[in-house]
Amino acid sequence: MKLRTLTALLSIVIFTSQAQQTSWKFDFGTQAVAKGYTVVTPATKFSYETGYGFDFGADVQAIDRGGNEPSGDFITGKKPFYFSVKLPDGNYDVKILLGDPKGTSATTVRAECRRLMLENIITRNGLQVTKSFTVHVKDSMIRDAQQNTISRVKLKPREAEYLHWDNLLTLEFNDSLPKVCAVEITPNIKAPTIFLAGNSTVVDQSREPWAAWGQMIPRFFQPGVVAVANYAESGETMKAFKGERRLEKIWSLAKPGDYLFIEFTHNDQKPGGNHLDPFTTYKQTIKEWIEEARKKGMTPVLVTSMHRRNFDSTGHIINTLAEYPEAMRQTAAEEKVALIDLNTMSKALYEAWGPERSLKAFVHYPANTFPGQDKALADNTHFSPYGAYQLAKCVARGIVNTGLPLAYALYRNISFDPGRPDPVERFYWPQSGFVGTLKPDGN
CATH class of the missing domain: 2.60.120.430 (Galactose-binding lectin)
Incomplete structure (x- = not known):
């Protein structure tokens, strides 16, 4: 390869x-x-x-x-x-x-x-x-x-x-x-492009059994009307995304009428050279991207990051993302930018599943489920195809709820309530020919 x-x-x-x-x-x-x-x-x-x-x-x-x-x-x-x-x-x-x-x-x-x-x-x-x-x-x-x-x-x-x-x-x-x-x-x-900037929870995951919402969302858009351009990558922070010139690549292709969806948190919150503080450098960086997108005639859209699968003893989600989702909400309000609150929707989604059924939405598989997989997979950050599909439905709902013009491009039969997820038993995903056991970067 x-x-x-x-x-x-x-x-x-x-x-x-x-x-x-x-x-x-x-x-x-x-x-x-x-x-x-x-x-x-x-x-x-x-x-x-x-x-x-x-x-x-x-x-x-x-x-x-x-x-x-x-x-x-x-x-x-x-x-x-x-x-x-x-x-x-x-x-x-x-x-x-x-x-x-x-x-x-x-x-x-x-x-x-x-x-x-x-x-x-x-x-x-x-x-x-x-x-x-x-x-x-x-x-x-x-x-x-x-x-x-x-x-x-x-x-x-x-x-x-x-x-x-x-x-x-x-x-x-x-x-x-x-x-x-x-x-x-x-x-x-002619069609506007939706550029996705994010991490492993957004990227087109290359191998089974991992998946992310960015690779599912194209299925919900009508043909010829809009194109989804997924530039997300596993393990990315906002600093790294820019430093590796991924953002520069987006700017080089962007045209008036395009969109920039921004979803980062999971890796930005970690200590190290790429760390951003929620209410200072994180907000500042988001605002810089918003400003540049607007200069190019694009519409910036902020997406709060979904929760990790982490339940307390009562079946409620424990927030592991600190103040970052709230910082993004504040930035959206301050900059008058559309906000898709995937953080709030994911909490409703996970709690509707509960601790046991939510395992089906994440990469939890016993050993030998896939070729060459001699150890059990237990990943509470990254999604199975079923989980990624449900998160993509949340994003589609967010597009409608925020009143984005993009809503006209969605198939009209797309409706979703995070509190009532589709049963996993009805989800159909014929397995791809590409299978791997290497966990994506990031957590």
Whole structure:
């Protein structure tokens, strides 16, 4: 994987003609290719020379049902399979034709590091559907207005394995019966971008069983209307986020009408060189980011950090975040900035679960639940996919409650009461092909 990342960095300077493309169209299968499309067969393996193909040893097969292309045939697999396309920095609308002219299908689509885009799309016998979503693609290069590289984000060693710094759009096709007929990718330069700045509770966690709300929230937005750009990283403080040039990367891409969601606390409160005091340096730093965002025509949004899973003897949450959430609330009021109070909502959420059921929302798994996991996992800070999904619903509710214009971009059937979380028994998450046992940075 690290060799792949190094190759990706070298390839950034040679986009040439591909950077001028207005769309990428792929016809999945082995029958005659649809006009204007590029054929993708099971033998189409990804390379930086071609710029597209199946990735990570995808084990797939083509099924030909006859009829018109591109709907007459499809690619399927018994395990999650991955398809990558080399793309420049930016937002893209992705349109996917799913289904089987002579059968049923069930497909979940994730992008980059397990970012949820389409959830359990089921087609009845003989039916096909076209589904769309909007995705953000990035690399680590920082460019000026003329697109000259002037710097780069200082990535951590573990980020060499991530799929969201490599100038590729990697799509994961998953579920019980995924059937993919065609994929079309088109740049979207008009939709506002929601830039997420945060830590491990926000980041696109790269491997099962960890997850965070930032990788679930794209699923709740309608396609073509807004793009979620998750720049969060595990273990980050506000100081480190800026020092590693992650904030500079956001500023280099930001345009008027974009949003900056800020959620930090878990690591900022710890002693050391990156420590910030809640009512002084923490508030001051947030205000500096707010000011710069406004200069760029962005809308800053503050998100108080969710609690850790820490119950007292009566089943109530113990606050381990000191005065930081209150400091952020005060900053929002002083600066007249929208506030999503995830701290308050998470307390209601956790207490609705209680000490035992809340284990399902965090990374608590007995030994040997996952390949190579010889020890039990017990993490009271980081979330399972189920927990991350519930936190993302809290954020979506916060967007509506604060009256942000973004609310119009959410699917209208999204409603959520943190005091009445969705039952874990109804949550469906087909496991990704990427599994690990290394706990994320931060706590």
